[in-house]
Amino acid sequence: MACDPALNRRRWLRAVAGVPIVAALPSGARAQMPTAGPAIGSGYAKLLPEITGGRPARAGRVHLEIPELADNGLSVPLRVWVDSPMSADDHVRSITLLAEFNPRPVLLKAHLGPHSGRAQVVTRVRLAVSQRVMAVAQTSDGRYWTAQADVLVTESACLDAS
Amino acid sequence: MVARVRVPAAVSGGEVFVVRIAIQHVMETGFRLTDTGRPIPRNIIHTLAVRYGGREVFRAELGSGVAANPYLEFHVRAQASGPMVFDWVDDAGVRGSETVAITVSG
Secondary structure (H helix, E strand, O other): OOOOHHHHHHHHHHHHHHHHHHHHOOHHHHHHOOOOOOOOOOOHHHHHHHHHOOOOEEEOOEEEEOOOEEOOOOOEEEEEEEOOOOOOOOOEEEEEEEEOOOOOOEEEEEEOOHHHOOOEEEEEEOOOOOEEEEEEEEEOOOOEEEEEEEEEEOOOOOOOOO | OOEEEEOOOOEEOOOEEEEEEEEOOOOEOOOOEOOOOOEOOOEOEEEEEEEEOOEEEEEEEEOOOEOOOOEEEEEEEOOOOEEEEEEEEEOOOOEEEEEEEEOEEO
16 A cells, blocks of 8 residues: 655655654653654543543553554554453453554454453554554453553554645 | 465364454555545445354454554364354445364364
8 A cells, every 4th residue: 555655755754853863762761752742642531431431441451562663654563462361250351452643543442252262462553653552451340451552653654645 | 355364273172272364455544545635435344253153252343543454363262163254344345254164173
């Protein structure tokens, strides 16, 4: 899926604007890297209640594995798994993947159950810009659990073409 | 639509095994424009359902944030030998299906 050639200048600027700054930062500073527009992670204050129906979500039990640096936002490999015995009375019902700054933030919702045996999903996602990706799992007791990971995207998925 | 499904050649009863599926599909986001500036309509596979042993064992609702040629990997607990059926549908209403045999030994 080729990008519009007219976007080359924009993409090049984005690439050179991001890379050298990040290379110079200590790894701990990357999460606080300033971006134009809303702060990283701020999108979830509104997004998360839409997923959980307003119920609280706790960090924990969920693990999210995604590259810290994605050369190309068009296809970013991702693995999410949840600590769960996956038994009839204690299992994961669903896992939802969110990307706060994508034009459509809900990437995927996977429905699981005790017949899954293991609460793990692997896929490849599109990321429009550098951002924080979140995984939300609902367990069979109705509670919600989350994990998040920051991803730096050097070449965006050309979603908006604007 | 072409899809490739991979499951183990044989599994034992109760074993949790991995299922991998890759479907050839453009997953057009709906945010792109043609060279003349017309929007390209969204066309993504939005639902994938997997049945095995007389029940649905996996279902995914996909958004435009899933990469082109969607790939999914998940797990299923082996019950008895039989078919595992994958069904999916895209925004254009085009349906795809794939069936693999699950062989349970012991």
